[in-house]
Amino acid sequence: MIKKITSPASEEQLLSLNAGDIVQLTGILLTGRDAAHKRMVEYLDHGIPLPFDLNNQGIYYTGPCPARPGRIIGSCGPTTGSRMDSYTPRLLNLGLKIMIGKGQRSPEVIQAMIRNKAVYLAAAGGAGALIARCIKKAKVLAFEDLGPEAVYRLEVENLPLIVAIDSRGNNLHELGPARYKI
Amino acid sequence: MREINTSVIAQTVEQLYIQACYHIGEDVKNLLDKARKTEESPVGKWILQQLLDNIDASHREQLPLCQDTGMAVVFIELGQDVHITGGSLTEAVNEGVRRGCRKGYLRKSVLSPLKRENTGDNTPAVLHLELTEGNRVKITVSPKGFGSENMSRLAMLKPADGIEGIKNFVLDTVVRAGANPCPPIIVGIGIGGTMEKAAFLAKKALLREAGRPNPDPDTAGLEREILHNINATGIGPQGMGGRNTALAVHIDTFPTHLAGLPVAVNIQCHAARHAQKVI
Numbered sequence: 001m002i003k004k005i006t007s008p009a010s011e012e013q014l015l016s017l018n019a020g021d022i023v024q025l026t027g028i029l030l031t032g033r034d035a036a037h038k039r040m041v042e043y044l045d046h047g048i049p050l051p052f053d054l055n056n057q058g059i060y061y062t063g064p065c066p067a068r069p070g071r072i073i074g075s076c077g078p079t080t081g082s083r084m085d086s087y088t089p090r091l092l093n094l095g096l097k098i099m100i101g102k103g104q105r106s107p108e109v110i111q112a113m114i115r116n117k118a119v120y121l122a123a124a125g126g127a128g129a130l131i132a133r134c135i136k137k138a139k140v141l142a143f144e145d146l147g148p149e150a151v152y153r154l155e156v157e158n159l160p161l162i163v164a165i166d167s168r169g170n171n172l173h174e175l176g177p178a179r180y181k182i
Numbered sequence: 183m184r185e186i187n188t189s190v191i192a193q194t195v196e197q198l199y200i201q202a203c204y205h206i207g208e209d210v211k212n213l214l215d216k217a218r219k220t221e222e223s224p225v226g227k228w229i230l231q232q233l234l235d236n237i238d239a240s241h242r243e244q245l246p247l248c249q250d251t252g253m254a255v256v257f258i259e260l261g262q263d264v265h266i267t268g269g270s271l272t273e274a275v276n277e278g279v280r281r282g283c284r285k286g287y288l289r290k291s292v293l294s295p296l297k298r299e300n301t302g303d304n305t306p307a308v309l310h311l312e313l314t315e316g317n318r319v320k321i322t323v324s325p326k327g328f329g330s331e332n333m334s335r336l337a338m339l340k341p342a343d344g345i346e347g348i349k350n351f352v353l354d355t356v357v358r359a360g361a362n363p364c365p366p367i368i369v370g371i372g373i374g375g376t377m378e379k380a381a382f383l384a385k386k387a388l389l390r391e392a393g394r395p396n397p398d399p400d401t402a403g404l405e406r407e408i409l410h411n412i413n414a415t416g417i418g419p420q421g422m423g424g425r426n427t428a429l430a431v432h433i434d435t436f437p438t439h440l441a442g443l444p445v446a447v448n449i450q451c452h453a454a455r456h457a458q459k460v461i
Contacts, residue, residue, distance in 0.1 A: 020225060020422075022225070022228060035298065062249065063249060063250075063289060063291075064249050064289070065245070065246055065249045065251060065287055065288060065289045066287045066288075066289070067287070068244065068287050074245060074246065074249065074287050074289070075240075075245045075246040075247070075248060075249040075251075075289075076249050077248055077249050077250075079250070079329065080329050080332070080362045082362065102329070102361060102362070102364065102420060103329075103360065103361040103362040103421060104360050104361055104362065104421065122361075122420060122422070124229050124232040124233060124236070124420060125329065125361075125364035125420055125451070126233060126236065126247065126248045126364045126451055126452055126453045127232045127233055127235075127236035127248075128236070128245065128246065128247065128248045128249040128250075129236050129239040129240035129243055129245035129246065129247060130232060130235050130236040130239040132239075132243065132245050133239055133243065147290060147300050148289050148290060148291065160232065162225060162228075162229075162420075162422065164422070172225070172422050172423070173360065173361050173421050173422065175423070176223065176225065176416075176418060176421070176422040176423020176424070177360075177415065177416040177417050177418060177421065177422075177423045178416065178423070179223075179416065179423050180222070180223060180416030180418055180423045180424050180425060181414070181415060181416035182414040182416065
């Protein structure tokens with residue numbers, strides 16, 4: 001069964017998600033990857049307010065290809081979440097609720113997720129063309145100088161995802177392989 | 183002596199770079215389809231279906247298969263009876279990458295390693311040039327994404343470590359990589375030579391038709407055994423559990439020094455892209 005969720009999500013919605021659920025997400029996401037995370041944390045270190053509000057928001061770890069003329073966006077699949085690990089707990093403390101990427105997260109991130117009732121959803125890595133179809137609007141929101149690493153505001157419709165780590169810390173990247181190990 | 187102008191080289195690299203980013207080979211597609219049919223994990227099956235649907239979406243929507251259109255790795259086998267005219271061969275390759283990136287709407291991912299300043303056109307390419315007999319030029323463009331490249335490793339094993347040591351090192355590399363390189367993966371393994379030779383062999387092994395065994399029966403047996411061991415880890419598609427962690431294992435070997443046993447493991451995601459042309 002596919003669960004439908006929205007972003008921003010209600011606390012009730014987030015708590016209802018379990019590791020291993022297949023979901024379709026509709027709503028608003030920000031993008032951000034390595035360089036944008038580094039800059040966000042530099043802003044926080046210097047007491048500079050971020051140019052966007054992270055409270056109750058979702059961040060999609062991606063750096064899209066450029067759009068062809070007349071198109072919304074280029075290929076737009078997930079990148080490896082663990083490269084954001086060292087920055088993530090601080091963003092979760094600002095109210096970040098949804099992270100979308102691929103691959104394992106650190107114990108520190110999972111602890112911060114549990115404290116802040118946040119979820120980590122996985123998109124199919126390498127399915128950038130399929131995912132681009134779900135993106136209905138895209139505009140650069142901040143850090144334009146970072147090129148493919150700029151922060152975009154995306155409007156997405158029925159984005160296909162799997163709950164990799166739920167808000168109680170259940171982790172499909174641990175549970176799944178353990179079940180199929182020979 | 184046959185003359186080939188650098189403009190032909192640039193044009194070929196441009197075309198191959200775009201082709202590789204938009205069209206996956208039938209070999210990989212067939213292995214993904216086979217994996218989908220055999221996968222026992224429902225989540226794994228769902229992911230493999232997404233990857234096959236993505237190939238379809240990429241064709242229909244004229245979008246690159248993956249947004250990580252990589253760093254361009256270019257292999258040129260240059261016949262020694264060819265004279266390249268019209269300027270620098272290296273610059274011609276970079277011009278091909280530059281134009282391919284622009285015309286193919288590919289991502290500009292290349293930057294200076296320390297200052298992290300983007301070069302703005304995805305150049306330079308990593309160019310591997312080999313001299314061969316004859317008057318032909320074989321060009322292969324293999325865009326390499328870094329989700330998988332980052333998970334690659336090299337070890338200078340001891341001769342006493344032997345084949346068991348190789349198997350353990352490869353398996354450990356795949357387990358450490360887990361979900362990060364976008365499994366199901368293809369594993370390129372270079373055994374022997376020197377440090378850089380082993381790494382080169384591992385990279386080049388990835389260019390082989392996916393799943394085609396090494397012609398040497400013993401090496402092919404080792405490929406089968408390692409593939410079996412990798413798929414027994416249960417890592418599965420996207421590291422969420424399942425039977426299909428790797429689609430293929432390709433090993434290439436080269437004689438080495440009596441004191442050493444270099445082993446390089448180059449991990450390739452399921453978007454195993456490369457395109458080739460002989461001029």
